[in-house]
Amino acid sequence: MTTVYVAGTGVLPFGRHTERDVVSLGAEAARAALLESGLAPGEIDFGIFANALAGRLFGASTLGQNVLAEVGIAGIPVLNVENACTSGSTAVHVAWTAIRAGEAEAALVVGAEKMCVPQLGLINSGETEVDTLLGLVTPASFALRAARHRHEYGTRPEQLAAVAVKNRAHAAGNPVAMFRKPVTLDEVLASPMIATPLTRLQCCPIADGAAAVLLVGERLARRLGCRVRVAASVLTTGTYDAAPDLAHWETDARTARLAYERAGLGPGNINLVECHDAFTIAELLHYEGLGLCAPGEGGAFVEGGAAALGGRTPVNPSGGLLSRGHPVGATGVAQVVEIAHHLQGRAGARQVDGARVGLAHCMGGDKDGDTKSCTIAILQT
Amino acid sequence: MTAPTALPPELSGAYRVLDGADGRVVLLAGRRGPEGALTFPRRAWSADAPEPAEPIEVAGTGRVYAHTLVCVKPPYGLPTPYAVGYVDIDGTGLRVFGLFDPQSLDALAPGLRVELVARNLGVGNDGKDCLRPVFRRLEDAA
Numbered sequence: 001m002t003t004v005y006v007a008g009t010g011v012l013p014f015g016r017h018t019e020r021d022v023v024s025l026g027a028e029a030a031r032a033a034l035l036e037s038g039l040a041p042g043e044i045d046f047g048i049f050a051n052a053l054a055g056r057l058f059g060a061s062t063l064g065q066n067v068l069a070e071v072g073i074a075g076i077p078v079l080n081v082e083n084a085c086t087s088g089s090t091a092v093h094v095a096w097t098a099i100r101a102g103e104a105e106a107a108l109v110v111g112a113e114k115m116c117v118p119q120l121g122l123i124n125s126g127e128t129e130v131d132t133l134l135g136l137v138t139p140a141s142f143a144l145r146a147a148r149h150r151h152e153y154g155t156r157p158e159q160l161a162a163v164a165v166k167n168r169a170h171a172a173g174n175p176v177a178m179f180r181k182p183v184t185l186d187e188v189l190a191s192p193m194i195a196t197p198l199t200r201l202q203c204c205p206i207a208d209g210a211a212a213v214l215l216v217g218e219r220l221a222r223r224l225g226c227r228v229r230v231a232a233s234v235l236t237t238g239t240y241d242a243a244p245d246l247a248h249w250e251t252d253a254r255t256a257r258l259a260y261e262r263a264g265l266g267p268g269n270i271n272l273v274e275c276h277d278a279f280t281i282a283e284l285l286h287y288e289g290l291g292l293c294a295p296g297e298g299g300a301f302v303e304g305g306a307a308a309l310g311g312r313t314p315v316n317p318s319g320g321l322l323s324r325g326h327p328v329g330a331t332g333v334a335q336v337v338e339i340a341h342h343l344q345g346r347a348g349a350r351q352v353d354g355a356r357v358g359l360a361h362c363m364g365g366d367k368d369g370d371t372k373s374c375t376i377a378i379l380q381t
Numbered sequence: 382m383t384a385p386t387a388l389p390p391e392l393s394g395a396y397r398v399l400d401g402a403d404g405r406v407v408l409l410a411g412r413r414g415p416e417g418a419l420t421f422p423r424r425a426w427s428a429d430a431p432e433p434a435e436p437i438e439v440a441g442t443g444r445v446y447a448h449t450l451v452c453v454k455p456p457y458g459l460p461t462p463y464a465v466g467y468v469d470i471d472g473t474g475l476r477v478f479g480l481f482d483p484q485s486l487d488a489l490a491p492g493l494r495v496e497l498v499a500r501n502l503g504v505g506n507d508g509k510d511c512l513r514p515v516f517r518r519l520e521d522a523a
Contacts, residue, residue, distance in 0.1 A: 130422050131478050133391050133505070134513065135465050137456060143449035144466060151447070151491050196450045242418055243476035246447055246467065369467065369478065 001100045005221035006228040006379070007214045008037030009337040013176045014209035014325035016116045022054050022063055026112030027070035029210035029330075034071060037214045038224055039106055041072035044214075046104035048079045048095050050087035050111035051329035052364075057119055067110055077104075082329075084364030085276060086235075087111065088211065089332025089375035095215045096233040096377070105217045111334070112210035113327035120206065131366070139203055139279065141366050143195035146281035148246040150197070152296065155284070157197050159299030161188035163280035164201050164322055166308050171319025173349030176334075178207050178325030202280040207325030211334035228343045231357070231380040232263035237373055244369025247296075251374050252289025252363075259359070259376040260291075267291035270313055270378075271355040272342055274335035276363040277320040283307075286361060287315065309350060317342065317350045328364075335360040336377055343381045356381050388512050389505035395422045396514045397438065398499045406497040406514040409436040410475065421475050441497025442519065443470040448481060448489045458503040462486075468495055468516055482517035494519040 010032025012025060026049065034041060049064025064080045083090040088111030095107035129136075149155045165185055171177035183201060191200040216226065236255045260266050267290060275290070277283035284298035292313050293301040301307055307315040318324045318338040321331060339358035341347045352358075357380045365372030388396060399405045411423030411434035425433055448466030455461050464481040466489070481489060482500060495516035502513040 130392060130395050133389055133457065134478060134480050135451065135456060135459050135463055136478060137451065137453065139453065140449050140451050140465050143451075144447045147449055147466075148447040148491075193450075193452045195452060242420055242474050243469070244467070369476070 002102065002217040004096050004099045004215050004217065004230040005226035006230070006340045007039065007106070007216040007220065007224050007226050008033035008035070009214070009340055010036065010212040011176050011334050011337045012210045014207040014327055014330070015178045017114065017208040018116070020208070022051060022058070022060065022112050022114045023066045023070060025114065025208065025210035026063070026067035026110045029112065029212035030067060030071045030108060030110045033108065033212035033214045039214065039220070044073050044106050044108045045076050046095065046098050046107040047073055047076060048081060048091040048107065048109045050081045050091040050109070050333065051113060052082050052084055052087045053113060053115060053328060055082070057114070057117055064110070067112065068108070073108065083373050085278065085328050086332055086362045086364035086373040086375050087329045089335065089360065089362040089377065090235055090373065092213060092215070092333060092336050092377060093233045093235045093375055096230050099215055099217045106220055107215045108212065109215065109333055110210065110212045111330040111332060113329040114208045115206040115327060116208050136366065138366065139195040139198060142279035142281050143198045145246045145285060146197050149281060149285070152247045153299070155299040157189060158185060159303050160197065160202060160280040160284065161185050162302045163277065163283045164188045166302060167277060167316050167320040167322045170309060170317050170350055171323035174319050174324060177319040177323050178205060179319070179323045198279055198281065204278045204321035204326040207327045209325060209327035209330045209334070211330045211337050213333055213336050213340070227381050228340050228379055230377055231265065232259045232376070232378045234259045234262065234376045235373070238367060238370030240368040240370050246369065249285045249289045251371050252286055253291070255374045255376050256290045259378055263378040263380070265357060265378065269357050270359050272317055272339065272352040272358045273313060273315045273361065274318060274338050274358070275315060275320070275361040277316055277322050278326065280322070282363070283315065283320065290359065290361065309352065314352050317347065317352055332360070332362040332375065335362060336379070339379045343379055384501050385510045385512050388499070388514070391506065392514070398512065404499040406441050406499050408439040408441055408470065408475070408477065408497070410439045410473070411435070412437055419473050419475055421477050439470060439473055439475065441470065441514070441516070443468040443495060445489060445491055445493040445495060446476055447491065450486065457505070464489060480513060480515045482515040485516070485518040488518050
């Protein structure tokens with residue numbers, strides 16, 4: 001099977017794009033990726049568009065065809081992907097499998113979302129779900145993990161808040177991040193309570209935004225001079241056990257094991273991570289699930305600086321969902337773009353020096369105390 | 382106005398309010414195969430049984446595993462704040478998500494003994510008042 005390379009990237013600033021629609025955002029990111037790659041629209045033979053909310057918020061469907069038509073791409077297979085927060089990363093995974101299987105040679109993945117609208121409301125797992133009727137909103141599902149992690153390991157609120165402080169400091173160096181002003185531990189802890197123990201600054205903001213990545217097979221990679229390859233890509237689901245363990249994320253650990261095995265690497269080889277820090281406790285659990293530290297040691301890992309730029313394994317140098325923002329369908333694509341930029345040595349003020357291997361991790365949806373979807377892509381030069 | 386007497390339709394397949402039992406509620410669980418583990422909510426089919434899973438009524442008593450107070454604007458007309466969490470149901474291997482009785486919030490802690498009862502709490506997707514199952518502190522039952 002052919003090796004898959006990153007040929008082009010595009011990412012728009014995340015934040016409020018009041019005057020623009022999802023198609024316009026997606027098309028701009030797609031155009032940027034095309035121009036960066038040097039490929040003509042007619043050379044793209046597979047298009048995938050990721051979006052999670054346009055159906056619910058705007059009554060829209062099959063927007064991928066609209067987005068790609070805006071940049072001159074039509075008459076090829078186009079797939080629309082909805083997979084909650086992993087919509088974008090799932091689209092990347094599908095593109096990777098299509099190229100590996102020889103069904104495509106140049107796959108353009110676009111993720112776009114528009115969330116800053118009055119009708120958004122609280123995000124949940126769906127209005128017909130039992131847990132939703134019983135008051136489960138997304139912050140609560142993560143707050144419960146924080147409560148249990150504290151019960152089992154003594155993880156302190158200050159350790160959770162340290163994740164938000166770190167990611168805001170990282171975002172200061174990222175021109176496409178939504179929030180770039182540093183915050184202090186006291187400010188994070190004093191912000192309004194959302195669901196105990198998580199305060200507002202420990203919850204990611206909604207955002208509008210778009211990102212795109214163009215993946216190609218070996219033949220085109222040679223022609224274009226691509227250096228960053230996808231060493232592994234994994235998509236899994238939760239197991240929905242009768243007794244979910246909220247202090248350890250088995251789905252994280254299982255997905256990571258598969259990704260490391262397929263890449264022939266381990267956590268010690270990873271130079272940087274972009275992970276799904278929708279809430280501070282999530283990032284802390286991902287340290288443990290990805291094997292960056294032992295179970296229960298996530299609090300100490302971030303508090304000691306290991307996850308910061310300059311630390312042992314910088315996590316979310318982009319600012320993560322907490323500070324870059326979380327336009328759901330775009331997030332998983334933006335994570336891959338961020339990793340690629342570090343491996344290409346063009347991440348600017350937030351560059352992880354000498355980065356050769358990066359890991360992009362995403363999670364999406366709640367079901368029975370587990371995630372509905374988990375993705376990991378490992379990129380390597 | 383009359384008090385609601387029914388669970389919302391989305392919940393009636395997962396819980397049953399016992400008649401004449403002080404509002405106590407049982408869980409309608411399922412089983413993965415004849416000797417398999419219980420599941421809740423019940424799944425229609427299991428991988429190793431040819432017939433649809435029959436509901437198994439499980440008493441709603443157990444111990445708090447984790448809880449949180451939700452302080453954002455509540456959905457479904459729930460009070461502010463309201464508490465949700467997971468409870469380990471006695472003798473079943475089930476850890477189930479649920480609401481906690483607004484009158485039991487101060488006592489909530491891991492290990493607290495609770496039981497499931499029906500309360501007139503909030504509205505359903507149709508906007509009408511409804512019953513909801515909530516876990517209350519067991520000693521509050523007297």
